[in-house]
Amino acid sequence: MKALVLYEHGDNDKFNFETNFPDPEPADSDVIIAVKAASLNYHDIFTRRGMPGITLPLPIIIGLDVAGEIIAVGNAVTGWKIGDRVVVDPINRLDGGLVGETTHGGLAERCRVAQHQLIRLPDSVSFADAAALPVAYGTAWRMMQRIGCIQRGEKVLILGASGGVGVCCVQLAKLAGAEVIACAGSEEKAQRLRQLGADDVILYQQEDFVKAIWQRFGKPSRRRGGGAPGGVDVVVNFTGGDSWVKSLKVLRAGGRLLTCGATAGFAPAEDLRYIWTYELQIFGSNGWERDDLTALLAAVERGELRVIIDRHWPLEQGAQALASLEQRQVFGKVIVA
């Protein structure tokens, strides 16, 4: 089959596009899916580069997010048949492991997954929309709804707002009735964020976002009650690096900082003074649970949540698609099929 295969860690030139990669065979409790759409995530870049302390089984076909049609079932598979439309929960919750990282992923014509990772796909949800959901939208859903509990009227600053996780954070914050201030790296992304519902956008490479927030809402005050508290109620920061301490500086007393990642560095400088002085709350959020995915699918099916797709790329150009993500030329999700 055709597949984009990573043989060693490094840059994008480490991928090999192959036309004769061995077809997957289903073990007893597995199914084989004809991949109709896969989506890329920043995680695929970390997989390609290699992550400290994590050894991956190479060669590997990347792509955590997979949607498609079942074309073969193992002997012990029940409840699933050839022709069923499915989206895959990338996490193997019984045996451990992650599709596209510890087992072959979606950047191929076919993909083998355990039956317990399958989620039935309603006819009204396209393969592309479904493939865009699990990692990015699932993570955003859990972080914003279940852990961050974003409330109506809250001021929410979202860094990395134009990416896969970011656009969904903007959408969910708006659905919750929050006031959204989004950070963007270009005017083009800023415009699209406004169209998506962001109330305000900070071009953070041109304007320091700390100053921008202080200008708009005042400097946070240590006193609670009486008068405007200054700053924002919530910062969503999965960028890390230099943006971390800055995020502490824009939160009102008692404000919440939500994090699910560290695109620009996982060991940033820290300034504990802000955390204790302003009694800030730091919430970590890791991935999604199965019920986050079913809730998301239902929201998409009801038309409450639109899936934001930047572009569809053919499988042959999967490495270029990943390069576009790495070069930050993307708004929302990137589909490969």
Ligand SMILES: NC(=O)c1ccc[n+]([C@@H]2O[C@H](COP(=O)([O-])OP(=O)(O)OC[C@H]3O[C@@H](n4cnc5c(N)ncnc54)[C@H](OP(=O)(O)O)[C@@H]3O)[C@@H](O)[C@H]2O)c1
């Ligand atoms: N814990 C989990 O389970 C989990 C799940 C999903 C994602 N994550 C993490 O969340 C982060 C975002 O993932 P994603 O798939 O949404 O990524 P993405 O689509 O590439 O979006 C990331 C956005 O962050 C901004 N950014 C700021 N500084 C950056 C930098 N130094 N390098 C690259 N982008 C930068 C970019 O927008 P501008 O150019 O406009 O600034 C970009 O659009 C990643 O770190 C990922 O590993 C974690």
